[in-house]
Amino acid sequence: MRIPLRSVSATGAAVVAAVVLSGVVPSSAVAAPRWAPAASATVHPGVVTDTAGGQCTSNFVFTGSDGSVYLGQAAHCAGTGAATETDGCGAGSLPLGTPVAVDGATRPGELVYSSWRAMQARGETDPGTCAFNDLALVRIDPADVGRVNPSVPYWGGPTGLGAGSTAAGDLVYSYGNSPLRQGVSALSPKQGASLGDDGNGWSHTVLTLTPGVPGDSGSAFLDANGRAIGVLATLALLPVPTSNGVGDLPRELAYAQRTSGIDGLQLALGTEPFQPPLL
Secondary structure: OEEEOOEEOOOOOOOOOOOOOOEOOOOOOOOOOOOOOOOOOOEOOOOEEEEOOEEEEOOOEEEOOOOOEEEEEOHHHHEOOOOOOOOOOOOOEOOOOOEEEEOOOOOOEEEEEEHHHHHHHOOOOOHHHHHHOOOEEEEOOHHHHHHEOOOOOOOOOOOOEOOOOOOOOOEEEEEOOOHHHOOOHHHOEEEEEEEEEEHHHOEEEEEEOOOOOOOOOOOEEEEOOOOEEEEEEEEEOOOOOOEEEEEEHHHHHHHHHHHOOOOOOEEOOOOOOOOOOOO
């Protein structure tokens, strides 16, 4: 059983909603924006996003060929259905253009891509894609681009895009920011290992020292080389209690590159080296 990890702030209660992700293909080279220094940037992977009351943790920064900057979150963060709805090919979602509050930004971002809406628009039927493709992109307001840095807090990176698969025992690193932790930053960095893949490679099952909880949904996952491999989506009760489902970012990004209409969409690399300290 999988439990999604969106946190809804309207009532202050933790609720859940969602699944896992998908892919990547090479895109045309674009000039990187002028990033804020990592030490002073207020918008970066791991900041909280709020989509009509659905609180999630952002994952990675992305860019387009026109200079636009995007912050990734889970598509289910904009879900409108029950917390148990995890099939993106049928679940309800807020429309593109919905404002998204981004912690550290002075103005709301804009939901410009949702894998759930993209799959429904094209009539996607592949079970693995429908179940695990769970990526959304929030365009950062131009006034806030100068506040952005793409480095993952604590760990550094990403150094590139992952290979698209994990084997049992592969090390993984993440950074959650659930409001349920009430600002206890020591619980944000997560280190663990993969238990293997699911959904024909669309999902990775991971076990970390402290599991992702509601509000961590959308968190970035890195491999042992600091490469971006996935986005946190669900908490599993079976077969391994407190393990998490992580959508495969290479597949998710490739799907977005094909369907989002964003020219030159690509992952932004961190300005800080990947040097994981011992926990």
